[in-house]
Amino acid sequence: MRLHRNLVFATIDALAEIFNDGSYADKVIEKTLKRDKRWGSRDRSFIAETTYDIVRWKRLYAEIAEVKEPFKREDLFRIFAVWCVLRGIKLPDWPQFEGTPVRRIKGKFDELSRIRKFRESVPDWMDELGETELGDKVWTKELHALNEQAPVVIRANRLKTNPKDLAEKLEAEGIETTNIRNYPEALELKQRANIFKTKAFQDGLFEVQDASSQRVADLLDVKPGMRVVDTCAGAGGKTLHLAALMENKGQIIALDIYGNKLKELKRRAKRAGAHNVETRSIDSTKVIKKLYNSADRVLIDAPCSGLGVLSRNPDAKWKLQPDFLEKIKNTQLEILEKYSRIVKEGGKLVYATCSILPSENEKQVQKFLKTEIGKDFTLLKEKKILSSESGYDGFYMALLQKA
Ligand SMILES: C[S@@+](CC[C@H](N)C(=O)[O-])C[C@H]1O[C@@H](n2cnc3c(N)ncnc32)[C@H](O)[C@@H]1O
Numbered sequence: 001m002r003l004h005r006n007l008v009f010a011t012i013d014a015l016a017e018i019f020n021d022g023s024y025a026d027k028v029i030e031k032t033l034k035r036d037k038r039w040g041s042r043d044r045s046f047i048a049e050t051t052y053d054i055v056r057w058k059r060l061y062a063e064i065a066e067v068k069e070p071f072k073r074e075d076l077f078r079i080f081a082v083w084c085v086l087r088g089i090k091l092p093d094w095p096q097f098e099g100t101p102v103r104r105i106k107g108k109f110d111e112l113s114r115i116r117k118f119r120e121s122v123p124d125w126m127d128e129l130g131e132t133e134l135g136d137k138v139w140t141k142e143l144h145a146l147n148e149q150a151p152v153v154i155r156a157n158r159l160k161t162n163p164k165d166l167a168e169k170l171e172a173e174g175i176e177t178t179n180i181r182n183y184p185e186a187l188e189l190k191q192r193a194n195i196f197k198t199k200a201f202q203d204g205l206f207e208v209q210d211a212s213s214q215r216v217a218d219l220l221d222v223k224p225g226m227r228v229v230d231t232c233a234g235a236g237g238k239t240l241h242l243a244a245l246m247e248n249k250g251q252i253i254a255l256d257i258y259g260n261k262l263k264e265l266k267r268r269a270k271r272a273g274a275h276n277v278e279t280r281s282i283d284s285t286k287v288i289k290k291l292y293n294s295a296d297r298v299l300i301d302a303p304c305s306g307l308g309v310l311s312r313n314p315d316a317k318w319k320l321q322p323d324f325l326e327k328i329k330n331t332q333l334e335i336l337e338k339y340s341r342i343v344k345e346g347g348k349l350v351y352a353t354c355s356i357l358p359s360e361n362e363k364q365v366q367k368f369l370k371t372e373i374g375k376d377f378t379l380l381k382e383k384k385i386l387s388s389e390s391g392y393d394g395f396y397m398a399l400l401q402k403a
Contacts, residue, residue: 001089001090002092003084003089003091003092004043004046005092005094006036007039007043007046007047008080010032010035010036010047011032011046011047011050011051011054011080012073012076012077012080013032014028014029014032014047014051015051015054015055015071015076015079015080016071016073016076018051018055018315019055019058019069019070019071019076019318020069020070020071022319024315024319025051025052025055025313025314025315026313028051029047029048029051029052032047032051033047033048041193041194044194045192049149050083052149052314053083054079054080054083055314055315055318056121056147056314056317057083057121057147058079058121058317058318059117059118059121059122059123060109060112060118060119060121061079061082061083061121062075062079063108063112063118064082064105064108064109064112065078065079065081065082065105066078067079074096077096077097078100081096081097081100081105082105085100085102085105085106086105086106086109116140116143120143120144120147121147121317122143122317123317123318125322126307126317126320127139127143129322129325129357130142130143130307130357133357133358133359134356134357134358138386138388141386141388142356142386142387142388142394144388145311145386145387145388145391146307146308146310146311146387146394147310147311147314148311148387149311150210150309150311150312150392150393151188151189151391151392152188152189152192152193152195152208153180153186153187153188153189153208153209153210153211153214153392154166154177154186154187154188154189154195154206154207154208154209155185155186155206155207155208155209155214155241156185156186156187156205156206157204157205157206157207157240157244157272157273158185158244158245158247159204159243159244159247159248159272159273159274160203160204160205160272160273161205161206163179163184163185163186163187166187166200166205166206167179167187169199169200169205170187170195170198170200173198173199173200174193175189175193175195175198176189176190176191177189177190178190180211183211183214183215185214185241185244186209186211186214187206188211195208202271203271204271204272204273207237207240207241207268207272209237209241210309210312210392210393211390211392211393212308212354212385212390212392212393212394212395213237213238213354213393213395214241215383215385215395215397216238216241216299216301216350216352216395216397217238217241217242217245217299218245219350219352219381219383219397219399220242220297220299220348220350220399221297221348221399222242222245222246222250222296222297223246223250223296224246224247224248224249224250225246225249225250226246226250226251226296226297227250227251227253227294227295227296227297228242228246228250228251228252228253228295228296228297228298228299229252229253229255229291229294229295229297229298229299229339229342230242230252230253230254230255230299230301231255231298231299231300231301231335231339231342232255232256232299232300232301232302232303232335233254233255233256233261233262233265233279233301234256234258234261234265234301235261235264235265235268236254236261236262236264236265236268236269236277238299238301239252239254239265239269239274239277240268240269240272240274240277242299243269243272243274243275243276243277244272244274246276248273248274248275248276249276250276251276251278252274252276252277252278253278253279253280253291253295254277254278254279254280255279255280255281255282255287255288256279256281256282257281257282257283258281259281259283262279262280262281265277265279266279288338288339288341288342291342292341292342293341293342293343293344293345294342294344295342295343295344295347296344296347296348297343297347297348297349297350298339298340298342298343298347298348298349298350299349299350299352300335300336300339300340300349300350300351300352301352301353302331302332302335302336302351302352302353302360303328303331303332303335304328304332304353304354304355304360305320305324305325305328305355305357305360306320306354306355307320307354307355307356307357307394308353308354308355308356308385308387308393308394308395308396309354309393309394311387311393312393325360328360329359329360329364332353332360332364333364333367333368336351336364336365336368336374337368337371337373337374340368340373340374340377340400340402341373343402344402345402345403346401346402346403347401347402348380348399348400348401348402349377349399349400349401349402350397350398350399350400351364351365351368351397351398351400352395352396352397352398353395353396354393354394354395355394355396356384356386356387356394356396360396361384361396361398362382362384362396362398365379365382365398365400369400376402376403377400377401377402377403378400378401378403379398379399379400380399380400380401381398381399382396382397382398382399383395383396383397383398384396385397
């Protein structure tokens with residue numbers, strides 16, 4: 001591979017913004033890719049993938065490069081040189097790479113690879129937490145899986161198409177997909193591609209949604225005509241799936257504390273042809289109280305650490321802090337206690353997270369079941385999805401029923 005100066009410089013700029021200014025990797029990459037209209041798809045994927053790779057392996061590479069945060073520009077070039085050496089990419093004879101100690105880099109890599117927190121590139125606290133919660137063996141495997149690049153999975157929108165027709169349409173647009181066994185609406189891309197540009201996407205025939213995430217709406221057991229409340233709807237990934245499962249019949253009330261996310265949800269619902277979705281911003285306790293005892297089904301896709309989705313969101317390794325985790329666990333329990341009151345007698349509730357930590361998952365459900373409102377519920381089913389076992393995101397979901 002020959003390195004192009006403007007692509008490498010763009011990558012270094014992106015890394016500086018992500019590491020030193022605390023910006024989100026996806027946003028920085030999106031902005032960086034708009035910088036030069038002449039860049040083709042290969043150039044763009046070089047920038048995106050190299051940036052993500054270096055974000056993913058920050059701790060390991062910084063340790064090998066012997067540099068510390070905040071990174072100066074020359075530090076970022078040293079980190080970049082480590083990335084090249086470990087991938088067997090020939091370093092160009094630019095002044096930035098002069099004197100790169102190739103043998104020392106390889107030696108340090110071998111030495112650090114013996115220690116999990118360096119090999120898998122995670123902060124000390126996260127490595128300790130993962131081991132405490134999951135045990136050494138499971139955490140080691142899981143962490144390894146979470147450092148793999150995530151596959152691109154889409155969900156065929158049954159309001160407009162089916163997986164077979166969609167696969168054919170995408171193939172006609174040059175995108176090859178495969179079915180995923182036991183995931184009825186999912187297709188996996190054989191190769192990464194900018195699928196948002198396809199006509200099939202603009203026509204609302206699919207949404208990008210990880211295979212594990214597609215399990216959540218399925219578990220809620222919705223039927224056409226039901227009244228369903230999606231309490232933490234965000235931009236509506238699961239709301240749209242629920243609308244499709246309900247064949248657009250009945251009512252879905254999508255809630256979130258952020259109005260801007262709900263705006264995006266509305267836009268997506270329009271594209272997907274989902275007409276039974278109403279959004280409500282949670283701007284006072286009244287919004288929730290008005291819904292008490294009214295829904296056949298309630299989804300709580302709770303805010304969480306996101307530790308199950310590190311493979312698509314590697315900068316969370318560096319952004320997540322232990323005190324945030326403590327706060328979010330309190331929020332999860334509060335949400336469970338408040339929003340479960342929306343379920344009517346005999347109705348069902350799904351509590352889900354994209355975390356693999358028992359303290360955000362089954363332990364929260366157990367705590368909830370002991371609360372006053374929780375005593376009215378029974379746990380019907382629980383699914384713990386590990387990335388190391390499924391090949392997709394780590395997820396947790398529990399189905400509960402109100403007596
Ligand atoms: C895991 S995300 C939801 C993802 C979304 N359901 C989807 O499938 O695309 C959690 C959502 O909970 C929202 N949230 C955070 N605190 C909340 C609260 N107290 N009540 C309701 N929503 C909340 C966040 O804004 C975020 O959109």
